[in-house]
Amino acid sequence: MKACVFKAPGAPLEVTEVPDPKAGPGEVVVRVKDCGICGSDLHAAQWSVLPAGTVMGHEFSAVVDELGPGVTGLQVGDPVMVVPMIPCGECDFCRTGQALLCSHRTGIGFEAPGAYAEKVRTRPGALLKMPPGLSHRAAATVEPCVVGLHGLHRALLQVGETCVVMGAGPIGLITTMWARFAGARAVVVSEMAEGRRAMALKMGADAAVNPREHSPVKELVKMTGEGPDVVFECIGVPGTIDEAIRYARKGGRVVVIGACGEPDKFTPIRALQREVDVRFSNGAELREFQTAMALLACGRISTEPMITHTVGIDELPRAFAALSHPNDQCKVMLEF
Numbered sequence: 001m002k003a004c005v006f007k008a009p010g011a012p013l014e015v016t017e018v019p020d021p022k023a024g025p026g027e028v029v030v031r032v033k034d035c036g037i038c039g040s041d042l043h044a045a046q047w048s049v050l051p052a053g054t055v056m057g058h059e060f061s062a063v064v065d066e067l068g069p070g071v072t073g074l075q076v077g078d079p080v081m082v083v084p085m086i087p088c089g090e091c092d093f094c095r096t097g098q099a100l101l102c103s104h105r106t107g108i109g110f111e112a113p114g115a116y117a118e119k120v121r122t123r124p125g126a127l128l129k130m131p132p133g134l135s136h137r138a139a140a141t142v143e144p145c146v147v148g149l150h151g152l153h154r155a156l157l158q159v160g161e162t163c164v165v166m167g168a169g170p171i172g173l174i175t176t177m178w179a180r181f182a183g184a185r186a187v188v189v190s191e192m193a194e195g196r197r198a199m200a201l202k203m204g205a206d207a208a209v210n211p212r213e214h215s216p217v218k219e220l221v222k223m224t225g226e227g228p229d230v231v232f233e234c235i236g237v238p239g240t241i242d243e244a245i246r247y248a249r250k251g252g253r254v255v256v257i258g259a260c261g262e263p264d265k266f267t268p269i270r271a272l273q274r275e276v277d278v279r280f281s282n283g284a285e286l287r288e289f290q291t292a293m294a295l296l297a298c299g300r301i302s303t304e305p306m307i308t309h310t311v312g313i314d315e316l317p318r319a320f321a322a323l324s325h326p327n328d329q330c331k332v333m334l335e336f
C-alpha cells in the first residue's frame, strides 16, 4: 500500500510503498477515508526523534477492511471513527469493554503506524461506529473536537460566563466553537494571524484581536464590563500561561490545552493575589467522543469552516511542508 513516511527532522515526508498490514488474532485492519494533519505531527517532524520510517496521522475516519480471528461485533465495510491508540486487549479495562482507558496502549501515528497511509491496523476497542449522518470528513475532526470538549469540561464553564481563547489554530477554533455552544456570553479570541482571526469569527467568536495591537481583555470588558471567567490557553509556547493568568479576572480559571514541551515560568503572586485557578487538560473520555460524534452528525456543531484544504496522499508531503510556515491554511485534510 501507499504510505507517507517520516524521513528525518526537517526533511520532507516521502510517499512510498510499504507492506499491507494484516489483521492478527483480535485485530482489525481499517481502510483510511479522511485524516487531518495535526500540529503535533508538524512539531514531531520538526523537532522530535521519531524513528525514520514512522507513518504519522492520528485524526482519522475509516471503514473496516479486514477482521482478524476472534473479532466480533464489526463487519467489513462498517464506517468507523478511530481513536488513535491500540489498546492492549488484555488488561482489566480492555476485558471489561473500557478499552479507551487501557493502561498499556500504543499511540497510533507515533509509536504504531498511522493514517498517512491507505490502511491501519488496530483493535476493535478503539473503533467507534459512526452514527448515521456523520460524514467521514467530519468524523476525522472528532479527535481534535474531543481535545477541545475535554478542555471545556475542565473549565466547568457555566452558561453566561465569558471567555478569552488564546490562539486560533485548530484547537483554539474548536474550543471557541464549544464555548459558544456551551452558552458563553462572550468569547474573544486572541490571535496574531489575520486569516485565523477571520476563521475564529466563523467558528463562533464575538471578536478576534491581534494581541500585539489590542488587549483581548479590554475587548471583552468593552462588551461585558468585566474580564474573562475562563481563559483557554491554546498556544503552548513559553510565556503563554503567564499571559493567561494576567488575562483572567479575579477568581477566574485558566485552562491550559496548548502543549508546551519546554520549561516555562510564571509569576505566582499574580495568580495568588487574584486566586486564579490554573488547570491542565489532556484527557479524552468515551462519552466525549460520543458527544462530539453525535453533535457533528446532527449538525449542531460544524468543523467544516476550518477545513481549508483537501489533498490526496501524493500531495501530502508538499501540504505538510507548507503548514510549517504561517499561511492561510487551517485544517488540511488528507482524503482517499
Ligand SMILES: [Zn+2]
Pocket: 038, 039, 040, 058, 059, 143, 144
Ligand atoms: Zn491531533
Ligand SMILES: [Zn+2]
Pocket: 087, 088, 089, 090, 091, 092, 093, 094, 099, 102, 103, 104, 105
Ligand atoms: Zn488494555
